Amino acid sequence: xxxxxxxxxxxxxxxxxxxxxxxxxxxxxxxxxxxxxxxxxxxxxxxxxxxxxxxxxxxxxxxxxxxxxxxxxxxxxxxxxxxxxxxxxxxxxxxxxxxxxxxxxxxxxxxxxxxxxxxxxxxxxxxxxxxxxxxxxxxxxxxxxxxxxxxxxxxxxxxxxxxxxxxxxxxxxxxxxxxxxxxxxxxxxxxxxxxxxxxxxxxxxxxxxxxxxxxxxxxxxxxxxxxxxxxxxxxxxxxxxxxxxxxxxxxxxxxxxxxxxxxxxxxxxxxxxxxxxxxxxxxxxxxxxxxxxxxxxxxxxxxxxxxxxxxxxxxxxxxxxxxxxxxxxxxxxxxxxxxxxxxxxxxxxxxxxxxxxxxxxxxxxxxxxxxxxxxxxxxxxxxxxxxxxxxxxxxxxxxxxxxxxxxxxxxxxxxxxxxxxxxxxxxxxxxxxxxxxxxxxxxxxxxxxxxxxxxxxxxxxxxxxxxxxxxxxxxxxxxxxxxxxxxxxxxxxxxxx
Amino acid sequence: xxxxxxxxxxxxxxxxxxxxxxxxxxxxxxxxxxxxxxxxxxxxxxxxxxxxxxxxxxxxxxxxxxxxxxxxxxxxxxxxxxxxxxxxxxxxxxxxxxxxxxxxxxxxxxxxxxxxxxxxxxxxxxxxxxxxxxxxxxxxxxxxxxxxxxxxxxxxxxxxxxxxxxxxxxxxxxxxxxxxxxxxxxxxxxxxxxxxxxxxxxxxxxxxxxxxxxxxxxxxxxxxxxxxxxxxxxxxxxxxxxxxxxxxxxxxxxxxxxxxxxxx
Numbered sequence: 001x002x003x004x005x006x007x008x009x010x011x012x013x014x015x016x017x018x019x020x021x022x023x024x025x026x027x028x029x030x031x032x033x034x035x036x037x038x039x040x041x042x043x044x045x046x047x048x049x050x051x052x053x054x055x056x057x058x059x060x061x062x063x064x065x066x067x068x069x070x071x072x073x074x075x076x077x078x079x080x081x082x083x084x085x086x087x088x089x090x091x092x093x094x095x096x097x098x099x100x101x102x103x104x105x106x107x108x109x110x111x112x113x114x115x116x117x118x119x120x121x122x123x124x125x126x127x128x129x130x131x132x133x134x135x136x137x138x139x140x141x142x143x144x145x146x147x148x149x150x151x152x153x154x155x156x157x158x159x160x161x162x163x164x165x166x167x168x169x170x171x172x173x174x175x176x177x178x179x180x181x182x183x184x185x186x187x188x189x190x191x192x193x194x195x196x197x198x199x200x201x202x203x204x205x206x207x208x209x210x211x212x213x214x215x216x217x218x219x220x221x222x223x224x225x226x227x228x229x230x231x232x233x234x235x236x237x238x239x240x241x242x243x244x245x246x247x248x249x250x251x252x253x254x255x256x257x258x259x260x261x262x263x264x265x266x267x268x269x270x271x272x273x274x275x276x277x278x279x280x281x282x283x284x285x286x287x288x289x290x291x292x293x294x295x296x297x298x299x300x301x302x303x304x305x306x307x308x309x310x311x312x313x314x315x316x317x318x319x320x321x322x323x324x325x326x327x328x329x330x331x332x333x334x335x336x337x338x339x340x341x342x343x344x345x346x347x348x349x350x351x352x353x354x355x356x357x358x359x360x361x362x363x364x365x366x367x368x369x370x371x372x373x374x375x376x377x378x379x380x381x382x383x384x385x386x387x388x389x390x391x392x393x394x395x396x397x398x399x400x401x402x403x404x405x406x407x408x409x410x411x412x413x414x415x416x417x418x419x420x421x422x423x424x425x426x427x428x429x430x431x432x433x434x435x436x437x438x439x440x441x442x443x444x445x446x447x448x449x450x451x452x453x454x455x456x457x458x459x460x461x462x463x464x465x466x467x468x469x470x471x472x473x474x475x476x477x478x479x480x481x482x483x484x485x486x487x488x489x490x491x492x493x494x495x496x497x
Numbered sequence: 498x499x500x501x502x503x504x505x506x507x508x509x510x511x512x513x514x515x516x517x518x519x520x521x522x523x524x525x526x527x528x529x530x531x532x533x534x535x536x537x538x539x540x541x542x543x544x545x546x547x548x549x550x551x552x553x554x555x556x557x558x559x560x561x562x563x564x565x566x567x568x569x570x571x572x573x574x575x576x577x578x579x580x581x582x583x584x585x586x587x588x589x590x591x592x593x594x595x596x597x598x599x600x601x602x603x604x605x606x607x608x609x610x611x612x613x614x615x616x617x618x619x620x621x622x623x624x625x626x627x628x629x630x631x632x633x634x635x636x637x638x639x640x641x642x643x644x645x646x647x648x649x650x651x652x653x654x655x656x657x658x659x660x661x662x663x664x665x666x667x668x669x670x671x672x673x674x675x676x677x678x679x680x681x682x683x684x685x686x687x688x689x690x691x692x693x694x695x696x697x698x699x700x701x702x703x704x705x706x707x708x709x710x711x712x713x714x715x716x717x718x719x720x721x722x723x724x725x726x727x728x729x730x731x732x733x734x735x736x737x738x739x740x741x742x743x744x745x746x747x748x749x750x751x752x753x754x755x756x757x758x759x760x761x
Binding site: 063068095151 | 698
């Protein structure tokens with residue numbers, strides 16, 4: 001056992017008695033109340049009932065500043081936001097309307113309040129909130145009178161087919177209908193029948209948006225195939241539903257954007273690929289270079305393309321053969337050589353070559369490459385460049401003794417690489433429980449390699465976000481912790497042996 | 498050898514905020530307090546000198562402000578400052594940067610440091626005059642917007658590179674002791690270690706009153722300041738407009754705007 005793990009072993013034992021307190025939700029809530037920390041109170045609030053809940057809420061709302069902070073914070077749990085909605089403070093309500101965690105029921109109450117006060121700004125926020133209930137959104141669709149709320153609603157992907165249909169129908173004769181229908185045409189929730197109805201009464205731009213919509217009816221696609229409009233052709237050229245004859249016509253288009261679409265379309269016939277591989281536009285050739293159905297002659301032509309981005313795309317392509325990758329590994333462009341190193345099929349001999357590249361950005365790609373063997377990573381661990389060392393730290397093939405050295409790096413990026421390395425063991429990670437960067441300590445709380453008590457020991461961390469994350473972890477794991485604790489004595493005894 | 502670093506706890510604003518009833522500042526409920534970013538770099542520069550020196554170097558941080566400022570001073574202690582001093586009296590409320598400079602200068606006279614660092618400016622008020630005001634009251638040489646510093650404890654001169662407009666640097670030799678206002682990017686400020694934070698929590702913060710500095714309420718505050726805030730307000734919105742329409746329309750509109758600006 002290393003010195004660091006012995007040190008933490010003692011901490012585990014000393015925390016055992018407190019861990020017992022966690023064996024129920026009530027005990028966790030009592031600990032949170034005792035902590036007197038509004039962020040800890042917020043973390044466990046959903047577990048509390050009765051007087052305990054009121055005590056926690058008193059801590060969270062002790063000052064207006066704290067209430068405002070919690071109402072704004074993106075990590076504040078929904079139950080806390082619900083409690084804050086009862087304060088009746090307009091500034092708090094504004095933050096609740098903007099907070100992505102605010103629950104549907106709270107938003108519904110806030111909508112009623114906003115309507116009574118005729119507060120259009122709050123109505124707009126509710127109209128665009130992803131958690132707003134369909135009933136509220138339908139009410140806004142039917143009765144809201146301000147353009148901002150209606151436009152916001154038309155963009156909201158949580159507005160279902162019925163809401164969007166209500167909105168479009170209600171505004172059919174209104175001058176706002178053009179803008180609203182444009183938004184609906186791009187709204188992922190818009191149903192096929194509504195899209196078809198809007199298509200028949202819309203301008204070209206809206207029609208193009210509808211053609212590009214995932215729910216666009218096949219009949220409209222078929223109808224649009226006859227169009228010679230560039231926007232229509234650019235959109236359809238990428239659509240899998242377009243037939244080979246149309247794609248052939250598009251491949252002969254004078255517009256590079258249309259040909260790009262064909263080059264990127266998975267259903268484009270092989271006969272067209274060769275033609276487009278020699279296209280006059282590098283934009284088209286770049287699309288071609290990423291395809292998975294290239295023939296050897298296409299690859300050979302693209303490997304010597306004058307455009308470095310074409311060669312870069314080919315270098316990343318998993319179907320590129322070894323002889324081509326060898327050529328590209330010696331390319332004058334750093335980005336091309338880096339792309340070879342990032343290729344999932346890059347062979348060891350090229351990884352070894354690129355590990356000695358003069359540019360750190362290329363060596364870093366080798367360090368991040370999951371096919372790089374331990375021997376190569378050992379050599380790269382001697383590098384002085386932070387990107388290379390971060391790659392070594394991230395790589396699951398890196399030996400533990402190297403990771404143990406990297407946790408002492410002065411560079412936060414390198415230490416974070418170790419934390420994110422799924423192969424890093426608990427013993428390797430232990431020193432990072434005291435990492436100076438608070439975000440790293442939060443990541444440690446979420447790290448599956450760490451023991452429950454490792455995480456629990458961070459509950460009094462100086463940073464409120466770390467303390468919050470520890471208690472949130474405890475709330476989410478309260479049942480498993482309880483179960484593990486029963487076994488936990490044995491686990492700890494085994495560790496002591 | 499002693500380096501004194503003048504620091505300030507600054508207020509950042511939330512996206513939504515309200516102006517105070519007297520119309521002269523933002524309501525305190527909407528302010529988020531933290532150590533001034535420039536001061537983080539000043540402290541780091543002092544710490545670099547301390548850590549690379551063969552002789553003993555004491556780093557002292559000083560701030561003028563109420564109790565809440567202790568939090569920022571503890572942050573400095575956690576990063577390695579040896580001592581922290583907070584000067585305050587309620588009568589100092591409303592003091593402008595020049596008056597704050599005078600209070601700091603009196604503190605510096607008592608501490609007798611060999612160098613004084615301050616941030617180029619504070620992120621909330623941005624007068625960029627506190628450090629220069631300190632130098633003026635002390636009658637010490639000063640250099641502003643220092644982007645590089647070559648100085649060893651005990652030297653009677655330092656060489657600084659000052660950041661000027663157009664990417665120019667001006668290399669200046671300056672007599673010591675001096676007041677330097679430090680620019681962002683001169684170094685890479687450290688994070689406080691957990692051990693440092695825990696130790697800082699138990700370190701005392703020296704509280705100094707105006708009388709300790711031979712000053713009185715008549716020497717500070719808004720009345721003694723040479724500038725006073727008349728009002729604070731959000732100006733009328735500019736000409737920014739949201740570009741609406743489908744993605745293709747938005748792209749076409751942006752191209753049109755760019756072409757108009759280019760005169761195409």
